[in-house]
Amino acid sequence: MKKIKSILFYVALTVCAVIFVYPFYWMVIASIAPENEIGSLTLMPTSLTLTSYAQMVDKIPIGGAFINSIIVASSITIGVLIFGSMIGYALSKLVFKGRDLIFYVIIFTMTLPFQITLIPQYIIMVKFGWIDTYWALIVPYLINALSIIMFRQYFKSIPDSLIDAARLDGCNELQIIFRILWPNSMPAIITIGIITFMASWNEVLWPLIVIRDESLMTMPQLVTLFAVGGRAESQLGVKLASAVMLALPIVLAYLFFQKYFIQSMASTGIKE
Amino acid sequence: MINRKKILPYLLVSPYIVHFLLFVxxxxxxxxxxxxxxxxxISPMEYTGFNNYIRLFNDKTFFKAIGNTLIFLIIHIPLQIIVALFLAEILNQKIKLRGVFRGAFFLPVIVSGVVVTILWxxxxxxxxxxxxxxxxxxxxxxxxxxxxxxxxxTSIAVMATWKNVGLYIILFLVGLQTVPTQYYEAADLEGANHWQKFFKITLPMINPTIFMVVILSTIGGFSLFIEPYIMTGGGPLNSTVSAVLYIYKQGFFYYHMGYAATLGLFFAFIILAVVMIQKKFIEKDH
Structure with missing residues (x-):
């Protein structure tokens, strides 16, 4: 009786898991199925073909968009790590006038809904002449309130004696941050790195606003405009192929670093 | 030297200050x-007094967007909490392959909303x-x-639940693990059944997590954009126009910057008000 109950339990749990995974499986097989089979596809097409991918490459500059996404997401991640640790260090280990004020301002900006700043930020981009440049995609994201708070929190747990010893050895503040604190803060760096890269990779609203030149588009924007713009010409397979290309890099990274992804995302939710 | 030491902290935080002034x-x-x-x-700014505000209070689409967001939240929040809590409770038992199941539930969380929307x-x-x-x-x-x-x-709310629930499962798991096991042991001695334990011990103990899920889902609901943008364009009959989609349309389709900013301001106030009301409710409950 107990054994039957246990088997039923695992069957139910597996059904739950399938609900979350099967749609992605369907998307992948639909992208490599012949176009006329997608409408009735459930488990396996009768034959496999890469026609959808070939047509996609023909219609949209997906390779360029991939490179743009890599450039933008990497630049933002590096910037967030560098600036975040500098500011987090000042806020946790240095004493100066206005420190608490800055900390409260950072907390306040985290609660500010972005709906209020969206239009003015776009106007700033126009006035700077940054529309259709990498600057518009990268610069506004280089500073991130949450990452500063997380660095501050983490640095607080590192003993002051470590910093004092480094200072006696003649290290300047930047050397303290990048040579002493960074090697001792790998969990924080991995967490912030993953969430920042993932968020930048998946960001789509802001690119839709500031980029019109197709050669500068990141993957989510290009795939979105392809899907809604009618250029997929109601060819489902091509649309799904472009969605697969957009998902692939993050899913691959997730398969290798699953534990870090889950921990990172969970810690951001808890901090908020 | 002393001067340098005094200036240094300000140098380190200066990028933040510049960014804050410019972008916030x-x-x-x-x-x-x-x-x-x-x-x-393109043309010069034209002062129009309270015109944008008057227009807003007579704008059916603005109220429609609020109504749509409320429909979204009424379906999304309870569904999200029930499904996440249920699956978190299961994952919190001693089960085989826990990592695999957790990984499966979490998969939609990491994938771009664009992919999920095209797929659904x-x-x-x-x-x-x-x-x-x-x-x-x-x-x-x-x-x-x-x-x-x-x-x-409703369809969009169900899809959004499917996409986000993995994150909330993890948050609930963390919350469940903070409940001291002695509580359950004491309840076992008193002869409490599974449901009694759940409602009398688990639920009150993970109240902070529930609050967080409600707040995050609310902010998510008001930030809804790419889902209706790709799936419906806000239709049929404006039934899926969301707050951000409407700001986007006014700002970047019609180039009504003044009116789009007015919408942004009001939606921001509504978000803060809703979150504050939710906070009151949940705090009063316990």
Whole structure:
């Protein structure tokens, strides 16, 4: 009786898991199925073909968009790590006038809904002449309130004696941050790195606003405009192929670093 | 040397200050200025007094967007909490392959909303979509998941739940692990059943997590954009117009910068008000 109950339990749990995974499986097989089979596809097409991918490459500059996404997401991640640790260090280990004020301002900006700043930020981009440049995609994201708070929190747990010893050895503040604190803060760096890269990779609203030149588009924007713009010409397979290309890099990274992804995302939710 | 030491902290935080002034402080002030103007960016700004505000209070689409968001939240929040809590409770037991199951539930969280939306648009398809194929397979009629104005927003709310629930499972798991096991042991001695333990011990103990899920889902609901943008364009009959989609349309489709800023300001106030009300409710409960 107990054994039957246990088997039923695992069957139910597996059904739950399938609900979350099967749609992605369907998307992948639909992208490599012949176009006329997608409408009735459930488990396996009768034959496999890469026609959808070939047509996609023909219609949209997906390779360029991939490179743009890599450039933008990497630049933002590096910037967030560098600036975040500098500011987090000042806020946790240095004493100066206005420190608490800055900390409260950072907390306040985290609660500010972005709906209020969206239009003015776009106007700033126009006035700077940054529309259709990498600057518009990268610069506004280089500073991130949450990452500063997380660095501050983490640095607080590192003993002051470590910093004092480094200072006696003649290290300047930047050397303290990048040579002493960074090697001792790998969990924080991995967490912030993953969430920042993932968020930048998946960001789509802001690119839709500031980029019109197709050669500068990141993957989510290009795939979105392809899907809604009618250029997929109601060819489902091509649309799904472009969605697969957009998902692939993050899913691959997730398969290798699953534990870090889950921990990172969970810690951001808890901090908020 | 002493001077350098004094300046140094300010040098380190200066990038933040520049960023704050440029991308937060100035935009907030400027958005308020914009609400009193009509401006398409190209021609000079035109002062129009309270016109944008008057227009807003007579704008059916604005209220429709609020209503749509509320429908979204009414379906999304309870569904999210029930499903996440249920699956978290299961994952919190001693089960085999826990990591695999957790990894599966979490998969939609890391994938771009664009991918999820394009994918579910096919699943929701009227003629060949998987859901309608399943329905007709077991003898029911087809449903216009995205074409029926009474159903479209619900469909989007279900999809959003599917996408985000993995994150909330993890948050609930963390919350469940903070409940001291002695509580359950004491309840076992008293002869409490599984449901009693759940409602008397677990639920009160994870109240902070529930609060967080409610807040994050609310902010998510008001930030809804790419889902209706790709799936429905806000239709049918504006039944899926979301707050951000409407700001986007006014700002970047019609170039009504003043009016779009007014919408942004009001939606921001509504978000803060809703979150504050929710906070009151949940705190009063316990």
């Amino acid at each position: 402080a100035f935009p907030v002030v400027f958005s308020i200025v914009l609400t009193f103007h009509k401006w398409n960016i 648009q096919q699943l929701f398809g009227f003629d060949t979509g998987l859901f309608n194929r399943l329905l007709t397979g077991i003898g029911f009629g087809k449903i216009g998941w995205l074409t029926d104005p009474n159903i479209a927003m």
